[in-house]
Amino acid sequence: MINKLISRIRKTGAPIVVGLDPMPAYIPEHLMKAAFAEYGETLKGAGEAIFAYNKGIIDAVCDLVPAVKPQIAMYEQYGLEGLIAFKRTVDYAHEKGLVVIGDIKRGDIGSTSEAYAVAHLGKVTVGSKQYAGFDEDFVTVNPYLGSDGVNPFIKVCKEENKGIFVLVKTSNPSSGEFQDRLIRSTDGSKDRPLYEIVGEQVAKWGGDCMGTDGTYSNVGAVVGATYPEMGKILRELMPKTFILVPGYGAQGGMGADLKPFFNADGLGAIVNSSRGIIAAYKQEKYANYGSEGFADAARAAVTDMRDDIRENAL
């Protein structure tokens, strides 16, 4: 699956993933009104508004970017109707040729982790039949439980040719509370922060699940754009690991901050922007599009982000 992502990055020339995080405050009023007129102020109404919003964004950007990343929490909060909107979004993005990264940050142990992997990347067996639950291409995974938590995902990735991105250094201000703690060396070398230890382990896990041409692994890492110096170290520690980089734009990261996340081949990273694209119409810069023009504003924001990355990061 990493090779499919790379081939789409090459085709679009844009190592960008659009985060489909439909916060209620971002959804244009006319879409809300239309959904409520048809379904009332119900969970189904909310789900319909979310899907209409996502569909508008996907239609506007699908020729410009390789991938989208729906954040499942934003759907899960609307219960089953929200998850129906999530599934419709995954399916619609696939119809439009996009790679889908499910931002689910799941992680458990053994058969439970395998059940999550089956839910999102694989197929579940029911009697003599098999069904895909949510059917994303990649998902994000939390490493806190160690190999027992990650290996079941890798097993399913191998069976289905799918991939994962493991959290290493997240983009948020308090990510250092645990991730930056200095771990005492056991071999006389210098002490290193936890995120480096996790990064090294991600590279190790990844060695067991390489993409078809052997350049990059189907096991990627999440490293926040807000920490470019740590990104540089992690890029060196994990040379064959693709890095999913959140934190661009609204969270403070800029094009030049992204440089350390890429390899010399111009690959190795894919940068996420959510709010900065899907709610671009709320920014002064794109205000002329108005809320009815949210999709065109998103397209303009993607173009600007692509140019920023091309000029300042690659």
Next chain:
Amino acid sequence: MINKLISRIRKTGAPIVVGLDPMPAYIPEHLMKAAFAEYGETLKGAGEAIFAYNKGIIDAVCDLVPAVKPQIAMYEQYGLEGLIAFKRTVDYAHEKGLVVIGDIKRGDIGSTSEAYAVAHLGKVTVGSKQYAGFDEDFVTVNPYLGSDGVNPFIKVCKEENKGIFVLVKTSNPSSGEFQDRLIRSTDGSKDRPLYEIVGEQVAKWGGDCMGTDGTYSNVGAVVGATYPEMGKILRELMPKTFILVPGYGAQGGMGADLKPFFNADGLGAIVNSSRGIIAAYKQEKYANYGSEGFADAARAAVTDMRDDIRENAL
């Protein structure tokens, strides 16, 4: 909510939570057959079999235990139909007076963590209306992203009088890969493992969200029964923190191993068993119940577990 849990523990005299992890291999054949006869070998059929299985267990144990803990991964793998079965299980357990701990191990940052909290513990706003998505009483939370990830859960816990259990030291063999790493002290005191640092932070978070009588916090911790010596240290570090203890029975923990997890008041811990109860009918000890008697076998296993804890742990 912690006070409701404590009052039910006192009433039943059993600090036990029954893990509702309906692995396909555990579900008795007659329930599978009945569901497939009605709905075919479909995801809906699987969901119906799961719910029938859970209902049997809940009916058999609801007067003996304070709580159940459905593991959402086991439902999520059947997609939307699985999650319908999850929601029906939560609602049915509530009807039977049980406290419901959603084992969801979610964790993200800011508004995303808040969306998970709203999904599982709170209410989402749709226009002028509010709806509960999944409506558990407690959920499990992953701490890897730090305070930015946990505080939004605490916010919702305060609003709704609900609770969380934060992963500190998990029961699996590889949990030490990151959790046991020695963190270099910054104040000249001795180096300590990551799980102690996380445990201390859990106690700090918990101080801000105490139960109504001030004895225990609505912010609990997960510490595996398989690590009793670490449990002892964590019990002292987090005196007002309730500990959810997985790993009893099938994962190797025994009654005597549980002693360190309890406080002198006989409270402070609730022990989970999943397979050991819900699939008791598959053990030699309870084989006489047969698969048709799976619910009675579960009841017998709960009684034995309660006696083991009373005799050896309290």
